[in-house]
Amino acid sequence: RMLSVEMFPSLSLAPQRIGEHFYRGENVLTYYHKSLTSFISNSKLLTLWIQTDREAAAHISLFPPTCDVAAKALPLRMLGPPPAPGDPASKPQRDEVKMELENASLWKQFSSVGTEMIITKKGRRMFPGLKLKLSGMNQSLRYILLLDIVPVDNSRYRFQGGGWQAVGSAEARLPDRVFIHPDSPATGAHWQSRTISFHCAKLTNNTLDTQGHIILHSLHRYQPRVHVIEARDVLRWGGGQHSFVFPETQFITVTAYQNNKITELKINSNPFAKGFRENGMNSKRQRDARQKRKMDVLTETLDIGKYATTHLFMIDILPGNPEPAPLPTQPVPTQSQPPPSGLQCSLPSHGSSPSFTFPPHMQNLSFSNVSHNPVHAALHLPNLGHQAFAPPSFTHPSPSLSHPPFQPSSCLAVSSSLQHSVTAAGPLPNLPNPPPSCPPTSSYPPVELGAIPQFNPAPPYHPEMVLHRPSLLPQLDPALPSSTPPPALYPAFPSYPLRLRQDPHPSLPVPFRHLYRQHQHGRSQGPYLDVGARAVF
DNA sequence: TCACCTAACACCTTTGAACAGG
DNA sequence: ACCTGTTCAAAGGTGTTAGGTG
Numbered sequence: 120r121m122l123s124v125e126m127f128p129s130l131s132l133a134p135q136r137i138g139e140h141f142y143r144g145e146n147v148l149t150y151y152h153k154s155l156t157s158f159i160s161n162s163k164l165l166t167l168w169i170q171t172d173r174e175a176a177a178h179i180s181l182f183p184p185t186c187d188v189a190a191k192a193l194p195l196r197m198l199g200p201p202p203a204p205g206d207p208a209s210k211p212q213r214d215e216v217k218m219e220l221e222n223a224s225l226w227k228q229f230s231s232v233g234t235e236m237i238i239t240k241k242g243r244r245m246f247p248g249l250k251l252k253l254s255g256m257n258q259s260l261r262y263i264l265l266l267d268i269v270p271v272d273n274s275r276y277r278f279q280g281g282g283w284q285a286v287g288s289a290e291a292r293l294p295d296r297v298f299i300h301p302d303s304p305a306t307g308a309h310w311q312s313r314t315i316s317f318h319c320a321k322l323t324n325n326t327l328d329t330q331g332h333i334i335l336h337s338l339h340r341y342q343p344r345v346h347v348i349e350a351r352d353v354l355r356w357g358g359g360q361h362s363f364v365f366p367e368t369q370f371i372t373v374t375a376y377q378n379n380k381i382t383e384l385k386i387n388s389n390p391f392a393k394g395f396r397e398n399g400m401n402s403k404r405q406r407d408a409r410q411k412r413k414m415d416v417l418t419e420t421l422d423i424g425k426y427a428t429t430h431l432f433m434i435d436i437l438p439g440n441p442e443p444a445p446l447p448t449q450p451v452p453t454q455s456q457p458p459p460s461g462l463q464c465s466l467p468s469h470g471s472s473p474s475f476t477f478p479p480h481m482q483n484l485s486f487s488n489v490s491h492n493p494v495h496a497a498l499h500l501p502n503l504g505h506q507a508f509a510p511p512s513f514t515h516p517s518p519s520l521s522h523p524p525f526q527p528s529s530c531l532a533v534s535s536s537l538q539h540s541v542t543a544a545g546p547l548p549n550l551p552n553p554p555p556s557c558p559p560t561s562s563y564p565p566v567e568l569g570a571i572p573q574f575n576p577a578p579p580y581h582p583e584m585v586l587h588r589p590s591l592l593p594q595l596d597p598a599l600p601s602s603t604p605p606p607a608l609y610p611a612f613p614s615y616p617l618r619l620r621q622d623p624h625p626s627l628p629v630p631f632r633h634l635y636r637q638h639q640h641g642r643s644q645g646p647y648l649d650v651g652a653r654a655v656f
Numbered sequence: 657t658c659a660c661c662t663a664a665c666a667c668c669t670t671t672g673a674a675c676a677g678g
Numbered sequence: 679a680c681c682t683g684t685t686c687a688a689a690g691g692t693g694t695t696a697g698g699t700g
Contacts, residue, residue, distance in 0.1 A: 237692095237693085239661095239662085240661090240662075240663090243691085243692095244691070244692095246691095246692090277659085324661085337660080337661080338660085373660095374660065374661050374662080375660080375661075375662095375693090375694090375695095376693080382693070382694095385692080385693075386692085386693070389691085389692065389693090390668080390669065390670095390691090390692090391667095391668060391669060391670095391690090391691040391692040391693090392667090392668080392691085392692045392693060393667080393668055393669080393692085394666075394667035394668045394692075394693085395667080395668090395692075395693055395694080400666080400667060400668085401666060401667045401668075401692090401693080401694085403694090405667095406666085406694080406695095409666090
């Protein structure tokens, strides 16, 4: 059953897709096995080994269930005793992980206008970025934090008449990439002791991107999601997962800003755009003045030439008027409207969940290798079953959206049950310290909130635990009870489960070997994952 | 003609190496 | 040999804009 097509529908595409490139009739599992072996031997990247359940793994010859072997080799005290029913201490905040969007007020300012995110071929950071505070985690357990960005609906948008309008069907879904927070894996104590920022994540519209950036379509509406996954180390995922969605972080991707109100907000709140502010040297006034000075100098030079020429040769070479033409002004966007209230997100349940364990020779690999190395892990998550994510505001794109309404209290938080042997595991003292975050790029300086109007004070913002669902990841133990999901409040758009899938391209030197497009060459940067692109219905 | 995309640009912040001084 | 603070250049993050593309 391991990596079976039944359990992971996305795998059914693997032979065909791989065949487009170099797959030649090998058994897919063998292929993946080779893929893994190649990756590991090269030490260039880490690939996630997906194990649906330990029992199944035991009779599959690819890899013995050595994660459990390793787990059993650990002192019992490190693994911790199985939780006793009714013992509150044995359920260490499993389902109480909370997440705040620390810069929620800034996001709300953008959201009230209609957040736009520039995407470029080389990759562009998000602004505002996701700044999060975590609480309720087990201090000693290790967690991995993931960011992914999923389409909100099936529409393409156009900015018309001061607002965004759905104008057609969305482009074909691109391969989902997941950004792993560079601190991962780290203890709950680590995550809770600081503000978590995903400012290193970059967005691109380059479907052939080899840098590992998150690939999105322009003029589509997206929703970032953050996943907190318990993990003994980077190679041994599984167990509980909590997924958080902040509706006010939805945005529309653009290659150039459409709404000048957004441009204004970005300039006023992003320190890197300080030069474009009213008093900045790159402001329109200063640029016009520069242009004028430049033309004046040119005119003067030409006038001198004219003087000399006319006096020497009696030829008039008077140049044209160098004054720059006034720029047309863009229409002012429509006034924002208050968001609807009282809506809730819903997330249907899914099938059983596999754990994610690794073959023996991967056990000693540490996640710090990933973050320090320019080449990072490409992890494919399997199709894990039907997951419908449908934030309330975007299930049915309104004909004209001058801004994406959001409902702060309707943020989605999903937590999952954990497999015993994984969740009960204690700290692993032999694991290296978490790597420094975002080493190759500069971080954002503090946002100068004072520079922009405050629509809201900035109280701590908690996503409400609207629904308590099984994990986006499949459960490890099918025997564990799973709640029956209430009916979705909105028609389910194609579901977007977080799916881990094996990387099928071992011969290529980079971890991001997309099946979606071929010719993925070059080196990858950034702790990203690839996630299967196929929507699950 | 139009909507959209791209690359070059100037200005800005961040980062880290080099250096001086205690 | 350390530590701390300053300076400076390079790298990279911004929005703007002219020109390209289909």
